[in-house]
Amino acid sequence: MNHAIIEVINLKKDFFVGDVTVRALKGINIQIREGEFVAIMGASGSGKSTMLNILGCLDKPSSGEYKLDGISVSELNRNELAELRNKKLGFVFQSYNLLSRTSALENVELPLFYNSKVKARERKERAIAALESVGLADRMHHMPNQLSGGQQQRVAIARSLVNDPVVILADEATGNLDSRTSYEIMELFQRLNTDKGKTIVFVTHEPDIARLTSRNIIFRDGLVVKEQMVEDRLSAADMLKSLPLGDHEI
Amino acid sequence: MNYSNLLKIAKNALMRNKFRAFLTMLGIIIGVASVIATLAIGQGSKKSIQDQMSSMGSNLVFIMPGSQQRGGVMMGNSGSQTLKLEDVTAIQQQCPDITAVSPEVRSNGQAVFGNQNWPTTMFGANALYIGIKKLEIESGRIFTDKEITSLAKVCVIGKTVITNIFPKGTDPIGQTIRFKNIPMTIIGVLSEKGDNSFGQDQDDIMIAPYTTVQRRFLAIDYITGIFTSAISEDRTTEAIDELTTTMRKQHKINKPTDDDFRVMSQSELVKTFTSISDILTMLLGAISVISLLVGGIGIMNIMYVSVTERTREIGLRMSIGGKGQDILMQFLIESTMLSVSGGVFGIMLGYLISAMVGSLMGWPVVITTQSVVLAFLVCSAIGIFFGWYPAKKAASLNPIDALRYE
Numbered sequence: 001m002n003h004a005i006i007e008v009i010n011l012k013k014d015f016f017v018g019d020v021t022v023r024a025l026k027g028i029n030i031q032i033r034e035g036e037f038v039a040i041m042g043a044s045g046s047g048k049s050t051m052l053n054i055l056g057c058l059d060k061p062s063s064g065e066y067k068l069d070g071i072s073v074s075e076l077n078r079n080e081l082a083e084l085r086n087k088k089l090g091f092v093f094q095s096y097n098l099l100s101r102t103s104a105l106e107n108v109e110l111p112l113f114y115n116s117k118v119k120a121r122e123r124k125e126r127a128i129a130a131l132e133s134v135g136l137a138d139r140m141h142h143m144p145n146q147l148s149g150g151q152q153q154r155v156a157i158a159r160s161l162v163n164d165p166v167v168i169l170a171d172e173a174t175g176n177l178d179s180r181t182s183y184e185i186m187e188l189f190q191r192l193n194t195d196k197g198k199t200i201v202f203v204t205h206e207p208d209i210a211r212l213t214s215r216n217i218i219f220r221d222g223l224v225v226k227e228q229m230v231e232d233r234l235s236a237a238d239m240l241k242s243l244p245l246g247d248h249e250i
Numbered sequence: 251m252n253y254s255n256l257l258k259i260a261k262n263a264l265m266r267n268k269f270r271a272f273l274t275m276l277g278i279i280i281g282v283a284s285v286i287a288t289l290a291i292g293q294g295s296k297k298s299i300q301d302q303m304s305s306m307g308s309n310l311v312f313i314m315p316g317s318q319q320r321g322g323v324m325m326g327n328s329g330s331q332t333l334k335l336e337d338v339t340a341i342q343q344q345c346p347d348i349t350a351v352s353p354e355v356r357s358n359g360q361a362v363f364g365n366q367n368w369p370t371t372m373f374g375a376n377a378l379y380i381g382i383k384k385l386e387i388e389s390g391r392i393f394t395d396k397e398i399t400s401l402a403k404v405c406v407i408g409k410t411v412i413t414n415i416f417p418k419g420t421d422p423i424g425q426t427i428r429f430k431n432i433p434m435t436i437i438g439v440l441s442e443k444g445d446n447s448f449g450q451d452q453d454d455i456m457i458a459p460y461t462t463v464q465r466r467f468l469a470i471d472y473i474t475g476i477f478t479s480a481i482s483e484d485r486t487t488e489a490i491d492e493l494t495t496t497m498r499k500q501h502k503i504n505k506p507t508d509d510d511f512r513v514m515s516q517s518e519l520v521k522t523f524t525s526i527s528d529i530l531t532m533l534l535g536a537i538s539v540i541s542l543l544v545g546g547i548g549i550m551n552i553m554y555v556s557v558t559e560r561t562r563e564i565g566l567r568m569s570i571g572g573k574g575q576d577i578l579m580q581f582l583i584e585s586t587m588l589s590v591s592g593g594v595f596g597i598m599l600g601y602l603i604s605a606m607v608g609s610l611m612g613w614p615v616v617i618t619t620q621s622v623v624l625a626f627l628v629c630s631a632i633g634i635f636f637g638w639y640p641a642k643k644a645a646s647l648n649p650i651d652a653l654r655y656e
Contacts, residue, residue, distance in 0.1 A: 058569060058649045079573045086571020097566045097653070101266040111570040113259055116252040159570070 002034035004067075005167050005199050006055060011064030013050050024050040026222040027064070032167070032201060037193040039210040040203045042219030049171070051219065052203050056089055056169050057081045069166045086114050090160025094172035096152045098144040104131060104155045105140040111163045130158040133196075134188060150181035157188060167199040168192070174209055180243055186212045187236035212236050256576065260583035274552045275592035277545025278632070282596025282625045283603055284538035289621035290604040292531025294614035296524050302446055303520040307384040308483045310516035311348070311490055313337075313476040313497065316509050331472040332501065332510040338476055340500050345478075345492040347485045352379035353460045354475040357467040359430040361411055361456065368414040372405070372429055372456045374463025375477070380406075380440075382477045385457075390423045390438030398459040401466060405429075406438035408453040430467055434458065486515045539628070546589070546632035553585050553640035564644050565652025578645035585637025586630060593629035597622055 013025040025047045032038050042048040053059040054066060057073055058081075066073045069088055076084065085091075090111075098107045108127040112118045118126070131140050134154040144152050153173060160168050170189070174182035190212060192198040202213055210216050211234050218226040264271045315330030333353075341351045355374035360367045373379070377392045393404050412422050422436045434456075443452040464470055480489035493513050497503075501510060557564070564577055572580075601617060608615040 053650050056569065058653075079575075082568065082571050082573040082576075085569060091569050093566075093653070097562060099266070099563060099566070102262065106262065110567070113255045114567075114571040114573075114576060116255065163571075 002036075004031050005034050005036075005069055006030065006032035006201070007065070007067040008055075009065040011054065011061045011066055013047075013054065013059070014062045024222055025054075025061070028222075028224055030217060030224065032199065034166075034199055035193070035197045036215060037189070037200045037213045038202065039213040039216045040201060040219065041205060041207070041210050041216055043205065045221075046219040047222040048203050048219045052169060052171055052201070055167075055201060056091060057085050082114075086111060086163060088166045090163065090165035090168040092153070092156050092160050092168060092170040092173045094175040096144070096149075096156045096176075098152055098155055098159075100144055103141050103143060104136060104147065104158075107144070107155055108140075108158045108162050110159060115163065126162050127158070130162040131155070133161065133192075134158045148181075149177050150184055153177065153181075153185055154188065157185070157192075161192070161198075167201060170200065170202045172204055173202065174204070174206070180240070182209065183236045183240045183243065187240060190236050212239075253579075256579050256583055260580050260587060263580065264584055264587060270552065271588060274549055274588050275595065277548035278542065278589050278592030278629050279545075279596040279599055281538060281542030281545040282593050282629050283599035284541055285535065285625045285628075286597055286600025286617060286621055287603040287607065287615075288534035288538050289531065289625075290600070290615040290617045291607060291613055292527060292534060293616040293618055293621070294608070296527045296531070297616050298614040299523045299527060300520055303516055303523070305384060305443070306446060306452075306516060307382060307479065308516055308520065309480040309486060309489075310382060310384075311478050311480050311486055311493060312354075312514055312516075313478075313493060314512045314514065315474065316512045330510065331470070333473045333476060334471075334500075335473060337497060337500050338473070340496050341476065341478065341493060344496045344499075345489065347481050347489040347492055348478045349481055350378040350382050350479040352376045352382055352477050353473040354379070354477055355460050355463045355468060355470070355473050357430070357463050359467070361415055361427050361429050363415040363425065363427040364417075366415040366417075368411055370408075370411050370454050370456055372458055372463055372467065374458055374460035374467075374473075376460060378479075379457060379477060382479045385443070386441045387438045388441035390436070392438055392457075393459050398461050401461045402459060403432060403434050403462060403466070404437045405434045405456045405458040405462075406440055407436050407457075408440045408455040409442045410451050410453040411456060412439065429456065432466055480515075483517055486517050490515055542625075542628060542632065545592070545629075546636045549585050549588055549633060550636035550640060552588075553581060553637055554643070557581065557640045557644040560644075561647065561652045561655040564647055565649050565655065568647070568649035569653060574645040577647075578641045581641035581644050582634065582637050585641070586633040589629045589633025589637075590626075593626050596629065597625060600625070 008028050008030040011025055011028045012023070015022040015024055028051065040048050040051060050059070054061050057068065061074060068084065071084065073081070073084065099110070105127055108130050109123050112123040112126060128137070128140065131137055134157050136151060136154050136158065139147060139151060144155070147155065174185050177185060186209060189200055189202070193200050204210055211230055213230060214233060215227070215229050217224055313333065315332045335353060338351050338353050341348060352375045357372045358369070359372065361370050376398060380387060380392055387406065390406065392406060393402065397404055407422060415427065416422055422439060424436065426433045426435050428434070440453065440455065446452050460473065478489070478493065480486045490513050497511050498509070503509060567577060604615040604617055607613050
């Protein structure tokens with residue numbers, strides 16, 4: 001069995017809104033092992049976004065423990081968290097969050113700019129390699145507004161890969177895309193997971209997207225209510241074939 | 251975080267919005283250019299005054315008659331007859347910081363040659379007068395001591411008088427002109443000096459032995475001024491003291507309020523005039539510094555708006571590993587880059603404006619290194635100062651809120 005990349009033990013998160021305490025997470029225990037492709041599901045308000053923020057080291061738990069790749073995150077300060085994000089995490093957002101008027105290549109290079117150990121030459125090489133792995137080698141000098149939504153998300157995925165993270169955190173990464181493009185993106189994620197062994201945590205509320213992953217964790221009201229392995233895991237590539245032709249192929 | 255990365259990040263961020271960057275810089279450009287140009291004009295006029303004054307002799311110290319009491323009645327300055335030739339002799343003997351002394355008497359009248367005539371001033375002096383007033387003999391000679399004692403009817407003559415009474419091409423030396431109906435032989439010609447800073451023609455002049463002017467033209471035994479040279483410009487203060495002491499002793503004056511003479515120096519006049527131009531320069535400079543300040547506020551404004559507008563970008567940068575201080579530095583570098591490159595363009599524009607003012611309006615302009623350095627430092631400081639607050643704001647954003655910002 002592969003070692004655990006993410007270990008969450010009895011994690012709680014409270015928010016204070018005026019006098020009211022909102023208990024967003026009420027004691028979460030999760031373990032995610034290397035090479036897993038996990039979908040975190042749940043309705044809005046279930047605490048999955050809060051969970052993702054904590055997993056992404058953007059927020060700190062109120063109590064409980066979170067170990068990322070063996071490092072206890074709860075004890076780190078703001079700068080150490082930033083460094084952890086830079087070295088160990090890759091983010092993919094629903095709305096891509098690419099820098100406008102900035103070429104795909106430069107967007108992908110961005111995380112490496114914040115890593116002083118990576119020299120300019122290596123930065124570029126790694127960014128090109130990441131763009132190749134998402135199939136956008138021929139678009140690297142295009143600006144985001146010259147790319148389709150799917151392509152922009154691919155650039156964002158390349159950006160999340162470029163620092164060779166231990167885990168990629170995707171937050172509704174297909175939420176802004178039509179179903180065909182969604183499957184294309186999911187196919188890419190599946191490929192990264194199976195071919196390159198990338199650990200992926202994918203937050204979604206779409207059940208059919210969740211069926212493309214290897215394990216589903218379902219949140220409700222700040223608790224994990226269900227954890228299940230996906231028995232009949234689907235291949236996004238097969239799904240694509242079964243779809244009617246998309247607009248952009250006509 | 252390494253700074254070359256930060257520089258590149260900041261540069262890229264600015265290049266993404268070239269036109270806005272330019273508009274932001276415009277305030278600084280205009281501010282710096284106006285600082286440079288006003289200082290250049292100010293310095294130019296100051297320098298031209300100084301040049302003019304020192305061309306008249308910066309170590310020149312002169313004594314003019316002062317008001318005098320006669321039986322309780324105050325007499326004006328101009329009618330004063332208090333300065334005597336004995337004073338000149340006493341100064342020669344008693345003032346170690348004075349190298350040359352000459353009496354001066356003036357007589358206004360028409361210089362006549364053939365059928366031409368010209369109103370001018372005949373100055374009576376000794377041979378040292380030329381050196382004291384920084385005049386030069388272009389051709390011919392100055393009069394001798396013997397000519398002074400003998401009240402010789404000789405004179406040296408300025409260019410303006412020559413052009414007005416002699417036909418073109420005439421060599422004036424050896425010619426005899428008439429001044430107040432007395433024939434005067436020209437023995438020397440003064441080289442041209444042009445107008446002084448008050449617009450007076452310094453070539454409209456004739457110089458004769460003071461004895462000649464005193465006796466033959468004016469029939470007086472007093473003199474209207476004493477002109478002296480101090481050893482150097484730095485010693486003029488001492489020279490003034492010595493002259494004052496000597497004059498008081500000569501005139502038997504005990505109280506300074508009783509002085510019947512005034513000692514003045516060219517360097518004091520220079521100071522007066524340059525201080526006027528300094529005040530003007532400061533005034534103009536202050537106005538342009540205000541415009542520089544407004545430019546700085548423009549930068550702050552844009553940076554502030556840009557922090558809000560780029561909240562998501564900041565959130566993204568934080569989520570991929572940008573630390574608070576990285577974000578701070580990025581925005582600080584951006585604002586500094588804006589103001590520094592604005593400063594560079596401003597300096598260039600300032601040079602251009604100065605050159606245009608110089609050539610189109612004929613004003614003297616001098617761009618000093620200090621003014622350029624000053625303008626540059628001020629605008630860099632403005633960039634850092636006004637960039638600080640927005641940068642601090644950007645750095646203190648919470649990455650989660652920033653990422654979700656709509």
